[in-house]
């Protein structure tokens with residue numbers, strides 16, 4: 001299981017600061033990956049990021065609302081297909 005960021009993310013970066021395994025990455029280029037993403041293979045489901053988000057855009061995968069279901073695959077693709085962690089270098 002993993003936590004998932006949905007498309008209401010406003011890219012303020014608050015969640016990145018608290019993740020103990022550093023698995024949250026800002027989507028880049030922004031026009032292709034317009035929010036932040038959680039690496040599903042590294043997330044330990046600790047939940048520390050959830051209360052940090054000012055817009056409540058982070059959910060355990062099983063609690064993602066139907067309207068945001070596409071975000072689950074989009075988060076996975078960000079790491080499986082790239083740019084993934086390479087986005088941190090740009």
Ligand code: SF4
Nearest residue numbers: 019043044046047049
């Ligand atoms: S649930 Fe924990 S490990 Fe997963 S992204 Fe949030 S802070 Fe990181």
Ligand code: SF4
Nearest residue numbers: 009010012013015053
């Ligand atoms: S704290 Fe919420 S709004 Fe800010 S970058 Fe993380 S998911 Fe996006």
